[in-house]
Amino acid sequence: MTQRNEQSIMLVDGMALLFRAYYATAANGYIRRTKAGVPTNAIYGFIRYFWDAVQTFNPTHVICCWDMGGTTFRGEHFAAYKGNRADAPDDLVPQFTLIREVTDSLGIPNIGAEGFEADDCIGTLARHYTQNEDMDVMILSGDHDLLQLVDERTRVIIMKKGHGNYMVYTPETLLAEKGLKPRQVVDIKGLMGDASDNYPGVRGIGEKTALKLVQEYDSIEGILENLDQLTPSVRKKIESDLDMLHLSRKLAKIHCDVPVACALDSCLLTLDHVQIVDKFEQLEMKSLCTLMGVATGS
Structure with missing residues (x-):
């Protein structure tokens, strides 16, 4: 360091x-x-x-x-x-x-x-x-x-x-405790939204799923490039809320x-x-x- x-x-x-x-x-x-x-x-x-x-x-x-x-x-x-x-x-x-x-x-x-x-x-x-x-x-x-x-x-x-x-x-401590790189904090919020700031993210995707997706595909771009690898349910949620996904990430950044x-x-x-x-x-x-x-x- x-x-x-x-x-x-x-x-x-x-x-x-x-x-x-x-x-x-x-x-x-x-x-x-x-x-x-x-x-x-x-x-x-x-x-x-x-x-x-x-x-x-x-x-x-x-x-x-x-x-x-x-x-x-x-x-x-x-x-x-x-x-x-x-x-x-x-x-x-x-x-x-x-x-x-x-x-x-x-x-x-x-x-x-x-x-x-x-x-x-x-x-x-x-x-x-x-x-x-x-x-x-x-x-x-x-x-x-x-x-x-x-x-x-x-x-x-x-x-x-x-x-x-x-x-x-x-x-190091962020990766150890949350399994995230700093830039991925924004992607997590884009997916799950933020109830305290009142923006929804992708409806139906909570913290657990958001974390799993970001850790597996590295970023929202990585997730969108691999939509065919996702479960039909998760894929449908993301495709139905693409505009809000991008807006929520913009609000979080x-x-x-x-x-x-x-x-x-x-x-x-x-x-x-x-x-x-x-x-x-x-x-x-x-x-x-x-x-x-x-x-x-x-």
């Missing part, structure tokens, strides 16, 4: 961490709030998750990527894309803006692009830093779609259930040419203690200063 650099950049899937942090506490019926009633539970949990990952994986640089809201190119291709998602809980909505203020106070750039998702920004930045800056890249998320970005210089860190519990995917950029000196992880204390005091979560080893001066 390629020798790793002393410097590395962590690309954080901001929405994944924020939603995880919100529901981890809201599920217990507790919403942390300021004295003025502003909900902060997701922000508090986000920082705890984030800081644990920083201490565990020790990146020298950090960027946080966000969905911008509104219509994306995927929604233009398929109107029902993510159409099954409920609106964000009322207590979470104000925290979308506040968390960006918090990451700003940590000196972490917030990156997003209209018409694209955070995944696309992450993919674009990962490609840039590995190819142009020769950096090792770590992607922090709970979203398995990002496994398609794994390569010799890019690790995907999946947050598992429980605080501080991670699965780190390299090409992360775009790595989004108009985003961030100079390395802008995302070097250096904490301004005064700035951090000021922001955490505003949000009445000064205990996080202790967690992060930030001197409060009191």
Whole structure:
């Protein structure tokens, strides 16, 4: 395997961490709030998750990527894309803006692009830093779609259930655990679809069949070239849903040419203690200063 650099950049899937942090506490019926009633539970949990990952994986640089809201190119291709998602809980909505203020106070750039998702920004930045800056890249998320970005210089860190519990995917661990190459993650989604993103894939083909087909024929192209080798049932399903197969794969593929950029000196992880204390005091979560080893001066 390629020798790793002393410097590395962590690309954080901001929405994944924020939603995880919100529901981890809201599920217990507790919403942390300021004295003025502003909900902060997701922000508090986000920082705890984030800081644990920083201490565990020790990146020298950090960027946080966000969905911008509104219509994306995927929604233009398929109107029902993510159409099954409920609106964000009322207590979470104000925290979308506040968390960006918090990451700003940590000196972490917030990156997003209209018409694209955070995944696309992450993919674009990962490609840039590995190819142009020769950096090792770590992607922090709970979203398995990002496994398609794994390569010799890019690790995907999946947050598992429980605080501080991670699965780190390299090409070797992805093949060992799931029997897949990174590019095949997209083909699997093309076949089986994605219920959480509300696109169907090929009707009647689930994960088990999709995995078997991709492992045997390597890719969707390989499958289509060998339709006569498939069982009549599977062949009929694929032939009946060819258009949706190709569309679902297009929806699943992360775009790595989004108009985003961030100079390395802008995302070097250096904490301004005064700035951090000021922001955490505003949000009445000064205990996080202790967690992060930030001197409060009191």
